[in-house]
Amino acid sequence: MVRDVAFGQYFPGNSLMHKLDPRAKLLCFVAFIVVIFFTFNYASLGVVAAFTVFALISAGISPKFYFKSLKVILFVVIITSLLNLFYGSGEPIWEWWILKLTWNGIHRAVFVSVRIVCLILLSSCLTFTTSPTELTDAIERLMKPLKVIRFPVHEVAMMMSLALRFVPTLLEETDKIMQAQRARGADMDSGNFIKRAKALVPILIPLFVSAFRRAYDIATAMECRCYRGGTGRTRMKTLHMGARDIVSFVVTAMIIGGVIVCNILLTSVL
Amino acid sequence: MSFIQIENVFFSYDSEDEGQPVRNAVDGVTLSIEKGEFVTVIGHNGCGKSTLAKHLNAMLLPDSGKVYVDGDDTSDEEKTWDIREKVGLVLQNPDNQLVASIVEEDVAFGPENLGIAPAEIRERVDKALKAVGMYEYRHHAPYKLSGGQKQRIAIAGILAIQPQCIVLDEPTAMLDPNGREEVMSTLLRLNREMGITVVLITHYMDEAVPADRVVVMDSGKVLTQGTPEEVFSQVELLKKHRLDVPQAAELAFRLKGRGLDIPAIPLSVEECAKMLGEVLQ
Numbered sequence: 001m002v003r004d005v006a007f008g009q010y011f012p013g014n015s016l017m018h019k020l021d022p023r024a025k026l027l028c029f030v031a032f033i034v035v036i037f038f039t040f041n042y043a044s045l046g047v048v049a050a051f052t053v054f055a056l057i058s059a060g061i062s063p064k065f066y067f068k069s070l071k072v073i074l075f076v077v078i079i080t081s082l083l084n085l086f087y088g089s090g091e092p093i094w095e096w097w098i099l100k101l102t103w104n105g106i107h108r109a110v111f112v113s114v115r116i117v118c119l120i121l122l123s124s125c126l127t128f129t130t131s132p133t134e135l136t137d138a139i140e141r142l143m144k145p146l147k148v149i150r151f152p153v154h155e156v157a158m159m160m161s162l163a164l165r166f167v168p169t170l171l172e173e174t175d176k177i178m179q180a181q182r183a184r185g186a187d188m189d190s191g192n193f194i195k196r197a198k199a200l201v202p203i204l205i206p207l208f209v210s211a212f213r214r215a216y217d218i219a220t221a222m223e224c225r226c227y228r229g230g231t232g233r234t235r236m237k238t239l240h241m242g243a244r245d246i247v248s249f250v251v252t253a254m255i256i257g258g259v260i261v262c263n264i265l266l267t268s269v270l
Numbered sequence: 271m272s273f274i275q276i277e278n279v280f281f282s283y284d285s286e287d288e289g290q291p292v293r294n295a296v297d298g299v300t301l302s303i304e305k306g307e308f309v310t311v312i313g314h315n316g317c318g319k320s321t322l323a324k325h326l327n328a329m330l331l332p333d334s335g336k337v338y339v340d341g342d343d344t345s346d347e348e349k350t351w352d353i354r355e356k357v358g359l360v361l362q363n364p365d366n367q368l369v370a371s372i373v374e375e376d377v378a379f380g381p382e383n384l385g386i387a388p389a390e391i392r393e394r395v396d397k398a399l400k401a402v403g404m405y406e407y408r409h410h411a412p413y414k415l416s417g418g419q420k421q422r423i424a425i426a427g428i429l430a431i432q433p434q435c436i437v438l439d440e441p442t443a444m445l446d447p448n449g450r451e452e453v454m455s456t457l458l459r460l461n462r463e464m465g466i467t468v469v470l471i472t473h474y475m476d477e478a479v480p481a482d483r484v485v486v487m488d489s490g491k492v493l494t495q496g497t498p499e500e501v502f503s504q505v506e507l508l509k510k511h512r513l514d515v516p517q518a519a520e521l522a523f524r525l526k527g528r529g530l531d532i533p534a535i536p537l538s539v540e541e542c543a544k545m546l547g548e549v550l551q
Contacts, residue, residue, distance in 0.1 A: 161370065224327060225379055232385040233385060238388050
């Protein structure tokens with residue numbers, strides 16, 4: 001069950017999205033995700049949604065994986081849009097008890113859900129098409145200027161890539177521990193919230209113990225493979241910015257421009 | 271001087287000031303390993319064989335005594351990285367040795383640490399993956415592979431550093447029989463075809479059979495050593511220390527005990543069957 005999580009997985013491939021330089025990809029995605037929250041009317045929301053669809057198509061990954069990652073946050077989307085639906089301001093068009101439906105509320109609900117869905121789809125698209133190593137490499141390179149203020153750039157990047165590497169391993173381990181505790185009669189699926197939270201303790205303790213043991217092993221294995229920090233290290237895959245990446249910057253800039261123009265020309269519906 | 275020379279090494283995990291008697295994990299071991307040899311070290315859990323393995327690439331330094339690798343003293347800090355480049359260590363749990371999320375990127379980790387040019391890293395990675403027969407899996411995620419495949423990737427990760435010797439600390443302990451077979455045949459190939467020195471630490475007696483030399487350890491000491499034939503014919507000595515012998519040897523030993531005329535202790539099933547056939551005629 002825990003293994004079904006698709007978010008954060010990487011699917012090797014040869015699509016346009018795969019071929020982009022991870023630095024360019026990361027910067028564009030971050031810029032774009034910020035832009036998502038600056039959409040105030042349907043025209044700009046449309047631009048954002050259209051680009052999201054374009055990004056997903058150019059990644060060439062089966063839609064079922066996107067549905068999988070959406071499934072995880074479906075609950076969040078429903079709750080937040082329901083909250084927004086009934087907490088809008090302005091003239092109520094329908095009223096019952098404390099619930100009050102307004103046009104403003106409906107707009108808000110639509111915007112919130114489209115924004116969250118776009119956010120999740122785009123970040124899934126980024127992790128689906130970029131290997132964790134590429135991603136942390138990109139972050140390491142982009143943060144390089146921070147070295148001036150003695151920020152441990154290499155160490156942070158190494159920690160991130162190790163963390164990403166061990167996500168599936170630790171998930172699998174959690175699954176195993178849960179099964180083992182169930183086999184001994186642990187009850188994890190019934191009772192109220194507090195009871196369920198308490199039932200997690202016998203899972204978390206062995207998980208932490210084994211994670212520490214693993215960390216010790218990994219450190220040994222890394223030293224055995226001559227790891228001695230970031231100085232003097234080379235990389236097998238070097239990053240190159242190409243024409244493709246320039247185009248991606250231009251496209252992102254155009255979309256940001258488009259959203260700004262829409263916001264200026266049209267009135268906000270929120 | 272031998273390639274690896276272990277001279278009267280003592281090592282203990284306990285510190286002396288705790289007032290308890292100090293138990294040495296390695297208790298006076300002297301051993302030499304030649305270039306190109308396939309040596310198997312066998313013994314019970316806690317006999318000190320894993321501790322000894324970590325001495326071979328300066329992960330642990332002896333409390334007293336010396337370990338020399340290719341003439342360099344492991345306690346010389348300036349030589350530590352040279353030694354780790356010459357002697358690679360593969361650990362028991364393959365999951366905890368793979369540091370990257372893609373097979374080829376993991377294999378590249380070692381050479382990257384050595385500061386080698388990207389084109390040469392690529393070459394070394396491809397060569398190492400081909401040597402362990404995992405080249406087709408280079409773009410896969412390690413967590414989706416079987417235990418035997420993961421362990422072969424871990425071996426490739428060490429091979430890419432291009433060491434002269436590979437030390438493996440119970441590499442098959444967590445694998446199923448198929449995985450064990452995969453790893454063993456890979457190791458034999460590396461030793462026979464590429465001339466890499468292999469030191470295999472294991473508690474499966476059957477894995478000691480194809481070795482050039484078997485070293486038996488018990489409570490931190492070397493109990494006996496020699497060719498597999500020499501070692502496993504000492505069935506009584508091994509039994510006394512609660513160690514097993516390969517099943518074929520065990521069978522022959524028992525038959526001999528019942529008065530059957532057994533000329534030599536066989537080590538493999540084929541050998542045993544052939545010999546029994548001859549004896550029974």
